[in-house]
Amino acid sequence: MADERLKMGRCGKLLVEHRSSLRCPVEATSPGTEAAPERPSSGPVMLGKPAAARRIDSKSTKSQPSPAKEKEASVKNEQSSGQQAPAPQKAPASETRQELRVGVVGIGWAGQQHLKAYASLRGVRIVSLAGMEQELRGSLQAEYSIPSAFSDWEEMLEHGGLDAISVAVPTFLHAPIAVAALERGIHVLSEKPIARNAVEGQAMVDAARKAGRVLDVAFNHRRRGDIQALKGVIEQGGLGRPYYAKASWLRRSGIPTLGSWFTNPELAGGGPLADIGVHALDYALHLLGEPKVVSVSAATHSELGPQGRGGGSQYSALASRHAFEVEDFASAFLRLEGGGTLLIEASWATYRETDDLLDFTVYGTDGGAELKVQGAPFPPVGELRVFTEKDGESADYVPSVLPGRAHDGVVEDFVTAVRGGAGIWGEHDGSLALYRAQVIDACYQSAREQREVRL
Numbered sequence: 001m002a003d004e005r006l007k008m009g010r011c012g013k014l015l016v017e018h019r020s021s022l023r024c025p026v027e028a029t030s031p032g033t034e035a036a037p038e039r040p041s042s043g044p045v046m047l048g049k050p051a052a053a054r055r056i057d058s059k060s061t062k063s064q065p066s067p068a069k070e071k072e073a074s075v076k077n078e079q080s081s082g083q084q085a086p087a088p089q090k091a092p093a094s095e096t097r098q099e100l101r102v103g104v105v106g107i108g109w110a111g112q113q114h115l116k117a118y119a120s121l122r123g124v125r126i127v128s129l130a131g132m133e134q135e136l137r138g139s140l141q142a143e144y145s146i147p148s149a150f151s152d153w154e155e156m157l158e159h160g161g162l163d164a165i166s167v168a169v170p171t172f173l174h175a176p177i178a179v180a181a182l183e184r185g186i187h188v189l190s191e192k193p194i195a196r197n198a199v200e201g202q203a204m205v206d207a208a209r210k211a212g213r214v215l216d217v218a219f220n221h222r223r224r225g226d227i228q229a230l231k232g233v234i235e236q237g238g239l240g241r242p243y244y245a246k247a248s249w250l251r252r253s254g255i256p257t258l259g260s261w262f263t264n265p266e267l268a269g270g271g272p273l274a275d276i277g278v279h280a281l282d283y284a285l286h287l288l289g290e291p292k293v294v295s296v297s298a299a300t301h302s303e304l305g306p307q308g309r310g311g312g313s314q315y316s317a318l319a320s321r322h323a324f325e326v327e328d329f330a331s332a333f334l335r336l337e338g339g340g341t342l343l344i345e346a347s348w349a350t351y352r353e354t355d356d357l358l359d360f361t362v363y364g365t366d367g368g369a370e371l372k373v374q375g376a377p378f379p380p381v382g383e384l385r386v387f388t389e390k391d392g393e394s395a396d397y398v399p400s401v402l403p404g405r406a407h408d409g410v411v412e413d414f415v416t417a418v419r420g421g422a423g424i425w426g427e428h429d430g431s432l433a434l435y436r437a438q439v440i441d442a443c444y445q446s447a448r449e450q451r452e453v454r455l
């Protein structure tokens with residue numbers, strides 16, 4: 001469970017009294033499942049009339065981590081969103097040393113995925129940790145033999161000695177921490193969404209470009225093996241030209257803790273659209289080859305959360321503590337360049353199947369495909385079917401899929417980018433994640449103003 005209480009500090013800073021479980025109770029379920037041991041699904045299976053089956057192999061074939069551990073911690077904390085003037089910039093250690101010295105800010109479910117992933121990489125040393133849960137901080141520091149641990153991110157940056165950090169804290173802190181780190185010449189891997197809105201995201205991208213450092217954002221679900229397999233099908237032209245797609249992440253009762261920072265727009269930037277809809281938007285645009293979004297028409301609803309419903313029975317007791325001020329369901333219709341259309345749906349709470357659903361449907365001129373990942377937690381491999389024809393006959397098939405690497409892949413790619421040197425850092429400036437924020441902002445504007453918004 002998580003329980004944060006908002007109040008203003010003496011100096012006017014927003015403070016949060018935070019009681020946190022070590023695992024994001026809902027979103028965490030899904031990425032966590034990608035940590036299952038790698039195993040292939042069954043081979044190609046015919047759908048409809050028999051036809052020549054093609055085998056689609058996932059690109060992601062590396063080993064998987066063990067499932068995320070779940071512990072309980074209930075420690076009172078305070079956090080601030082303040083910033084300090086950056087220390088004079090030193091020569092980045094990544095250019096002068098072989099060992100990469102990293103720090104992780106935030107020790108909830110997300111931060112722990114980053115810790116685990118860094119710990120598995122050779123030549124990477126976790127030198128500091130920041131998080132407000134004292135007991136948990138101590139146990140993680142011991143588990144990963146981390147020399148320094150701090151209750152606040154600013155102390156960690158001031159302490160120095162960092163080449164790179166992961167930012168896995170409530171969304172309102174992404175921009176202040178990332179910008180402060182980048183100004184010190186530290187590479188940044190931020191959790192999604194990039195920030196509360198595109199203005200903050202732009203500040204992060206600007207800081208990365210100015211500093212000439214890496215800014216990556218963790219979109220782990222696009223790394224699912226089934227999504228990568230489908231990406232291969234689309235890239236090879238297996239569906240012709242896609243013209244319609246739909247991507248959703250739907251939960252029946254999955255508000256990530258009623259009364260927590262997730263349900264406060266000042267801290268989170270939005271509800272399920274910003275939290276999990278951004279994953280659906282990310283993998284949809286990724287699968288479709290990054291088309292530009294021309295316009296959006298969106299609607300948001302807030303029906304169950306305000307009544308203290310939709311948080312799962314274990315969280316309902318917290319419902320009266322803080323107002324639920326974000327949406328609990330959102331849908332958005334996107335017009336894409338080239339005439340294609342994309343429907344995005346995201347819910348934390350709505351009356352539907354109990355299991356979470358992450359899905360993607362695409363229809364193209366020569367074929368279609370449907371991906372359904374259902375469960376709580378999500379299975380590492382979902383049901384992927386491809387519908388096409390050959391010589392006028394149905395040639396539907398089920399591609400062969402291996403599990404993806406989720407946060408392990410995100411962190412490893414970040415480290416690879418940092419090690420790749422200044423020549424490639426410009427390609428990792430966070431602009432892809434910023435674009436997602438711009439689309440999400442347009443969706444919220446459309447919902448507010450009840451009209452189509454052009455980008």
Ligand SMILES: NC(=O)c1ccc[n+]([C@@H]2O[C@H](COP(=O)([O-])OP(=O)(O)OC[C@H]3O[C@@H](n4cnc5c(N)ncnc54)[C@H](O)[C@@H]3O)[C@@H](O)[C@H]2O)c1
Nearest residue numbers: 024031079080106107108109110131132152153168169191
């Ligand atoms: N990619 C994914 O699959 C995924 C899954 C879950 C969460 N997330 C994202 O990760 C981020 C964190 O989510 P979470 O579920 O882990 O949240 P959480 O509330 O469980 O953990 C937040 C952490 O931030 C720390 N923190 C807050 N203020 C701090 C400060 N001033 N200094 C240092 N540490 C501070 C807290 O102590 C806590 O350890 C969010 O942006 C969320 O959207 C991503």
